[in-house]
Amino acid sequence: MHLMRIDLHTHSNASDGTDSPAELVDAAARAGLDVVAITDHDTTAGWEQAAKALRPGQTLVPGAELSTVSVDPRTGRHVSVHLLAYLFDSTSVALVAEQSRLRAERRTRLRGMAERMAADGLPIDPDEVMAALPADAPAGRPHLAQALVRAGKVVDVNQAFAEYLGNGRGYYLPRQDTPVETAIDMIADAGGVTVMAHPFARSRGATITPEVLVELAAHGLTGVEVDHPNHDEATRAEVRGLADELGLVRTGSSDYHGTNKTIAIGAETTDPAQFEALVARATGSPLVVG
Numbered sequence: 001m002h003l004m005r006i007d008l009h010t011h012s013n014a015s016d017g018t019d020s021p022a023e024l025v026d027a028a029a030r031a032g033l034d035v036v037a038i039t040d041h042d043t044t045a046g047w048e049q050a051a052k053a054l055r056p057g058q059t060l061v062p063g064a065e066l067s068t069v070s071v072d073p074r075t076g077r078h079v080s081v082h083l084l085a086y087l088f089d090s091t092s093v094a095l096v097a098e099q100s101r102l103r104a105e106r107r108t109r110l111r112g113m114a115e116r117m118a119a120d121g122l123p124i125d126p127d128e129v130m131a132a133l134p135a136d137a138p139a140g141r142p143h144l145a146q147a148l149v150r151a152g153k154v155v156d157v158n159q160a161f162a163e164y165l166g167n168g169r170g171y172y173l174p175r176q177d178t179p180v181e182t183a184i185d186m187i188a189d190a191g192g193v194t195v196m197a198h199p200f201a202r203s204r205g206a207t208i209t210p211e212v213l214v215e216l217a218a219h220g221l222t223g224v225e226v227d228h229p230n231h232d233e234a235t236r237a238e239v240r241g242l243a244d245e246l247g248l249v250r251t252g253s254s255d256y257h258g259t260n261k262t263i264a265i266g267a268e269t270t271d272p273a274q275f276e277a278l279v280a281r282a283t284g285s286p287l288v289v290g
């Protein structure tokens, strides 16, 4: 029997990946994936093109990765949370409004970072950086990283993050992301399901504590990403244990970004039974079958 291969976290150039949505679907087929989710940051703009590109036998999970924040009520500490959302109704009025606010926020913030760099004498032209972005696109640091590569300042996106764009660097600017509880509610109201992406990817900066996962599970979070390139073995075991304790669906995914990251599509996958459990809890937007 053919074991289904499922990758539930990928980015196209509708956000900060380098493949067009059609190329993403092609890459998924070439990697032998039966199921691929498109999860661009804060946009569903790639859904239509991806759906059209499907070949017979391929299944597309329409999704997005929402930029959210967890605020600890005791300490006031803010931690960034990437919330994967699947199978929601993309025309939900509240969701459309919040995502459009966030995309505007992303642009203001990226321009601010570009201006800081230019003021410091780096070869970055803020107008040029912004002009290179498609209208209403969710602007992200990888776009600035590409500008630094084009200017010959760094050899690749990784080096750009290490030297200029990382959280602890002087050019970093924060964003007003959606409170994670609000985002979970919005997606649930739109018939979708939510999965916390790379919860303990400590290499990316501050992460939530297990207590937050406990609270969000009680708040209606559907699942959690266990297998992710930024989780080491010990972290995977820890997240798997928490998921089982809390009754959360466990996913595994590559977080493919085309050539903006080195990870291959399908490098991490989701167990078919877990995928089924995830889909069973969604009502907002169907799977798309090629």
Ligand code: AMP
Pocket (backbone or CB within 6 Å): 016, 041, 139, 140, 141, 142, 157, 158, 161, 162, 257, 260, 261
């Ligand atoms: P932003 O959404 O603007 O805060 O940028 C975050 C995005 O940058 C993530 O979604 C990743 O795609 C990318 N990213 C973060 N860290 C790195 C890194 N070290 N190397 C390459 N890309 C990264």
Ligand code: FE
Pocket (backbone or CB within 6 Å): 011, 016, 041, 140, 257
């Ligand atoms: Fe990204």
Ligand code: FE
Pocket (backbone or CB within 6 Å): 065, 082, 197, 198
């Ligand atoms: Fe993420």
Ligand code: ZN
Pocket (backbone or CB within 6 Å): 009, 010, 011, 065, 197, 255
């Ligand atoms: Zn991602």
